[in-house]
Amino acid sequence: MTGERAAELEELGIVWDTADHGFETNLGAARAYYELHGTLAAPRGATILDIAIGQWLTNIRRPGGLGKDQGRARRRAAALAAIVPDWNPGTRGWTVDWQRHYAYLAQLLAEGARMTAVVPGVTRHGEDVGRWLATQRRNWDRLNAEQQQRLGELGVKKAPRARRAPAKTAAASGAARGRGRARAARPSRKALRPSRSTSRGKASCRGAPVCRKRPTGTSTASGYGLANQKQRRDRLDAGQFAALAELGVD
Known part of the structure; x- marks a missing residue:
């Protein structure tokens, strides 16, 4: 067939290769998607x-997805790269999802958004770009060198390492033990109150190793509790000394 006849048939809409015709149709849809979203990471x-x-982009990214003929596959790849070079992010070492969020972050910043304002909950085309950004900063060391470079060019930095707060449980337990010791050290007025007998002048000192007669006719039974307070006198405060003095403890 002469070239002239072939041209006439093409003007009438003849399709020589149905596979190429389907690819061109989908390629036109890919251009429309890029104009709307700024990426082919759909x-x-x-x-x-x-x-x-x-789904079409997912299929052609697979090995052999552009066709078995190497020449045709190269032409198709070039047509996709003419839309956006990163149409197949797997060849660069990251996922389509990462590429999509990265593109949306770049768009937000290009439109005037501040990096500090891109926080979890900030979305674009239904994607939570803020949450994705926080994850990238937190997992910075897991990114490859080119991912770090691209994010760095946008102004993204690795999240600072969080300082470990002191263990509140241990501190609280220590404080509780301290309060317990303070309560144990404080003398009990009831325990050191003079024990009176039914007849004035007589005192009961049962169970107490020390029994002292007071001028009023009563006696004080300090017992083991008083002995303990004397041993801990260096821990008592002025109020505790005064309480003991009222009970006649020297």
């Missing part, structure tokens, strides 16, 4: 112009 369920563009 989620698998994305559609545009009644074409399942997300």
